[in-house]
Amino acid sequence: MEKKLTLTVTLAAALAGLSGCSDSDDLEYRAASNTRVCVDDWGQRIADEYCEQRSGRVGGGSFVYLRSGSPIPYYYDNVRDKRYASFISRTPPVGFVDAAPAATNMSRSSAISRGGLGSSARSFGRGG
């Protein structure tokens, strides 16, 4: 039975021609179809449950709609940002509307510093 590997073999092939590597990925998601996201009064994206006015839900948000091809905001990204201007509408489009992919359900902050980890590896070398 073959053990399935995708990332590992791709990386290994890439390493054959590299002396160092970065794992950085492009994190931007784009809507594959009309997509709704829940926002608060200030335009910040929040969890969909704030827009689903069912019993026991907290409420407080309203849905906005992004056309296919729009970048999808992460939690606390503001949909009033110019990146979304040409894609956004407050009116539901005709036809099917998707929820935002689960992969975009995360929050953004702002780093005040970087590089505060990793120094021991330079002193001690290899790990476990």
Added chain:
Amino acid sequence: MERRKIRPREGWQRIVEEQGLVWHTQAGKPYWDESAAYVFTLKQIETLEAAAERCHELFLKAGDHLAKRPEKLARFGIPDWAIDAVMAEWKRDRPALDYGRFDFGWNGTGEPKLFEYNCDTPTSMLECGVVQWQWKEEVFPALDQFTSLHDRLIDRWRYMARDLPGRRLWVTHHADDLHEDTVTTTYMRDLAEQAGLETRGILIERIGIDAEGRIVDEEDYLITALFKLYPWEWIVAEDYGRDIVRRMDSCLWLEPIWKMLWSNKAILPLLYELEPRHPNLLPAGWDAASAGPRHVVKPILAREGANISIVEDGRETARSEGPYGAFGQVYQGLYDLPSFGGAYPVLGVWTVGGEAAGLGIREGGRITGDEARFVPHIIEG
């Protein structure tokens, strides 16, 4: 238990490289060594499985003991300000992979004897989980091997997936020259993705911290679940250590900070104190007398067999150098590793969630250092 010489596959370097093992040769010598294989009976494998699972139970018992007697942590080298967090996380029992590698000495008879438990940043995972299995399938397709690590880790990620916010996992490591850590963490991403998680890699040097002390990735997204191939004792000693410990609630750390208890050789004297008649333990203590006239001196925090010495009847008979000399040290009774023409195997038995999950064999001198070779195995009879 037998060591059998075998003809390596034609072009084995290219074969294992394609499977991810790009560090197959080190300093001109094979690290992945398929010119030999160890052969075990099924009964012997069952003995190893039982030993590892019994040891896992003992480590659980030791953790509970430390939770009641935290003063015993004074010799673990954990900063005073981090001890409360370590014990709080132990009691909180948040989701963990709970994986690791028990290193045993054994000659195939009697009970395997535990040297240590590598469970914070265990390596040789790809070799054990994939490379030796593919080798077995090609060279000995009719035989079996003690290797379920790959599938058990996928199952474990699947089991934990609902506890990861957004089913998302960040994976971090230090970019080492051999690319061993890079490939090992990428392999872990592969396993997590097969379990339905979305993963993202970040070099540990590029992690940032926000004004509230929470860690963020390169694009300032809050890291909510992080698999790290980077030891906790290093993290707490570095600039972000205090913030990370203070904001432990903002991220699910894998493995958890309580692995500082288990991966620390200071636990060896405690294990022996708790169960001196345990079939898999060697005598261990904080002085030479407690370990007997033939013993090994080990730093409590060290890697790759560094800074170890073997003492026999008052005379040092083997010694390894390294950068860990400043830490405290423990004394453990000497187990005479079997010698196969000068090759001394240490048997690394993996467990996931307390269940035995595979065997990886490292072969070196009397002290198993970073020059040791990985030799595959088969089950016959």
